[in-house]
Amino acid sequence: MLHVNENYSKISPTYLFAEIAHRVAAHEAANPGTRTIRLGIGDVTEPLCPAVIEAMHRAVDDESRRETFRGYGPEQGYAFLRERIAEADFAERGIAVSADEIFVSDGAKCDSGNIQELFSQDARVAVGDPVYPVYVDTNVMAGRGGIALMPCTKENGFVPSPGDFAAQGLDLVYLCYPNNPTGAVATKGQLQAWVDWANESGALVVFDAAYEAFIRTPGIPHSIYECEGARKCAVELRSFSKTAGFTGARCGYTVVPDEVFARDSSGAKVPLKPMWARRQTTKFNGASYIAQRGAEAVYSPEGREQTKATVDFYLENARLVREAFAAMGYECFGGVDSPYVWVDVKRPSWDFFDLLLSRAGVVTTPGAGFGAAGEGFARISAFNSRENVLEAVERIKKAL
Numbered sequence: 001m002l003h004v005n006e007n008y009s010k011i012s013p014t015y016l017f018a019e020i021a022h023r024v025a026a027h028e029a030a031n032p033g034t035r036t037i038r039l040g041i042g043d044v045t046e047p048l049c050p051a052v053i054e055a056m057h058r059a060v061d062d063e064s065r066r067e068t069f070r071g072y073g074p075e076q077g078y079a080f081l082r083e084r085i086a087e088a089d090f091a092e093r094g095i096a097v098s099a100d101e102i103f104v105s106d107g108a109k110c111d112s113g114n115i116q117e118l119f120s121q122d123a124r125v126a127v128g129d130p131v132y133p134v135y136v137d138t139n140v141m142a143g144r145g146g147i148a149l150m151p152c153t154k155e156n157g158f159v160p161s162p163g164d165f166a167a168q169g170l171d172l173v174y175l176c177y178p179n180n181p182t183g184a185v186a187t188k189g190q191l192q193a194w195v196d197w198a199n200e201s202g203a204l205v206v207f208d209a210a211y212e213a214f215i216r217t218p219g220i221p222h223s224i225y226e227c228e229g230a231r232k233c234a235v236e237l238r239s240f241s242k243t244a245g246f247t248g249a250r251c252g253y254t255v256v257p258d259e260v261f262a263r264d265s266s267g268a269k270v271p272l273k274p275m276w277a278r279r280q281t282t283k284f285n286g287a288s289y290i291a292q293r294g295a296e297a298v299y300s301p302e303g304r305e306q307t308k309a310t311v312d313f314y315l316e317n318a319r320l321v322r323e324a325f326a327a328m329g330y331e332c333f334g335g336v337d338s339p340y341v342w343v344d345v346k347r348p349s350w351d352f353f354d355l356l357l358s359r360a361g362v363v364t365t366p367g368a369g370f371g372a373a374g375e376g377f378a379r380i381s382a383f384n385s386r387e388n389v390l391e392a393v394e395r396i397k398k399a400l
């Protein structure tokens with residue numbers, strides 16, 4: 001008899017953003033003719049920039065001619081893109097990451113969910129609380145229990161410190177900075193402490209840098225590899241989704257350095273790069289040629305200028321949201337080096353969510369959806385048009 005994977009019964013039956021979409025649909029059905037403004041899921045609204053569009057059009061033309069047509073591409077990603085990434089995202093910042101350590105994918109969500117497959121079932125996992133739900137859910141689906149939650153609070157500036165968890169025998173720690181959902185950033189010293197701890201304890205850091213393009217404060221690390229020793233203990237996830245509007249086009253990448261390893265049951269070192277290559281070549285056929293040509297264009301002079309302008313536009317939205325809530329007397333965090341504003345809403349998160357949805361027709365994300373320590377907060381996304389953000393702010397002021 002076929003049995004189901006009962007670990008699925010240990011996670012919420014609906015993914016956070018599916019639950020929100022369900023509530024929004026019910027609200028819209030009950031209020032026909034009203035216009036809902038979405039500041040919930042972090043989905044971009046501004047179109048792909050002209051440099052990317054032109055590159056994608058050229059790629060479509062390539063696909064239309066026998067001589068330039070591409071079928072399956074390399075599972076690890078085309079060299080033209082991996083070499084641009086190695087140069088622009090790392091070498092230009094003085095970081096050593098080679099093109100063959102970069103694995104292009106169809107986005108950071110899949111990679112952040114899949115990376116745990118490389119580790120044993122008894123790996124002791126730790127995540128921040130609140131946290132992007134994918135890290136937790138994918139580990140629970142794989143049968144890992146006892147996930148350690150590291151509270152990210154006002155008191156610690158939403159950055160947990162390894163010293164507080166050193167006694168717990170952690171093996172695999174997920175860090176995300178700029179943080180989803182709190183919008184907090186980690187200083188180089190704070191990240192270095194995690195790297196030093198991981199190297200001393202034989203743990204691995206999975207560093208999610210999907211929001212690095214939003215960093216404007218000088219000195220805040222864009223990559224974990226800015227820390228000494230990180231090549232031995234960290235993999236890094238990156239995405240073109242928020243950087244360049246690829247939530248629909250789909251492209252991201254993961255860096256697995258040659259030096260990073262875990263151990264087998266005999267205690268021998270096993271490098272992770274060949275394992276990740278084996279996993280990807282078996283289960284993934286590569287991101288589309290068209291998406292990869294578009295991603296390559298993000299690094300052209302025009303692409304850099306245009307994508308930066310769009311990120312600046314969202315950051316200005318974030319400032320408007322943050323200042324509006326602050327003016328209403330709410331304590332706000334994030335929204336400076338991040339598209340997310342994290343607001344202390346002084347009441348249960350889902351009550352606040354329902355209140356704004358019903359009274360203002362504005363969708364937010366309840367902090368409690370990211371974990372118990374998110375209770376009492378709301379995450380407001382800056383991904384929308386200026387017109388919608390301004391209108392949402394006015395509606396929220398009236399509703400509150």
Ligand code: MLT
Binds near residue numbers: 040042109132
């Ligand atoms: C979010 O809203 O947290 C993100 O859009 C989710 C994601 O990137 O998968």
